Amino acid sequence: MTEFRIHTYTAAERVTFTSDGIDLVGELRPPPGDEPAPAVALTGPFTGVKDQVAGAYAERLAQAGLVTLAFDHRGFGESGGRRGHEDSQGKLADLRAAVELLRSRPEVDPDRIGLVGVCLGGGYAVRAAAENPQVKAVVGIAGGYNSPAWIAERMGIDAYRSAFAGFLDARCPAGLSGRRHSCRRPARRSLIRDCQISDRLAGLAAQSSVGTCPASTCGRAPVSLVQACGHCR
Structure with missing residues (x-):
């Protein structure tokens, strides 16, 4: 049976760092002692x-x-950025910045840094971790792992396309009209970057290749359809 030892730790330290020029705010909790310790963001x-x-x-x-x-x-809490916007690529950049912050701290062993994700954070x-060799371990807790191909396989491709098209209709006042527009009602802003719809995006739900960004700008495939929408502007 694994023994769980309780350590006291110093009070949480408020820290600030930047990601893509955006100010982020966090709380660092170091354990007592002078030796560098393993760390997780x-x-x-x-x-x-x-x-x-x-x-x-x-x-x-801790x-x-x-x-x-x-x-x-x-976009959330005390950090800067567009308020309430779930930016998948931005969150990955934030995690890279968090790892770099940990690596710069004297309390941290830079060769023992990991990531812990809860729910949707598990997927992030x-x-x-897959993209950053500085991350040596990753843990998902009740993780949400967004795999469009896996979802489509189980729902059936027609049901999946219909559900995705309905998602776009529900989020965007322009629906799938193909018109470029800017949403003027912040409360109804889409998860899609800048809330813009184009003919290319409108056709995304009908793509036969599920989960691959039709804009081919990200250089990575497969990606989630929400991430793909962020590239298809």
Whole structure:
């Protein structure tokens, strides 16, 4: 049976760092002692902030002797950026910046840094870890791993396309008309970057290749359809 040892840790330190020029705010919890310790950055559920689930896990892991960093992603909590916008590529950039912050801290062993993701953050953590050789471990807790190909296979391609088209209709006042526009009602802003719809995006739901960005600008495939929408402007 694994023994769980409780450590006291110094009070959480408010830290600020930048990602793509956007100011991010976090809380760093170092364990006591002078030796560099392993560290993790945490990312939480959809729209979550550092004072919620991510912070709760950060506190518990700090008690286990890890340096922990819970922070607000861009657009949420105390961090800067477009308010309330779930930016998938931006969150990955934020996690890269969080890793760099940990690597710069004297309390942290730079060769023992990991990521912890909760719910939707689990998917972000896995993706960020796969792209960053500085990340040595990754943990998903009740992780949400967005795989359009997997979902389409189980729903059936016609049902999947219909559901996705309905999602766009529900989020955007222009529907799938193919007109370029800017949404003037912030409360109804789409998850799609800049809330813009084009003929290319309108045809996304009808693409036979599920999960691959038709704009081919990201250089990565497969990507989630929400991520793909962010590229198809």
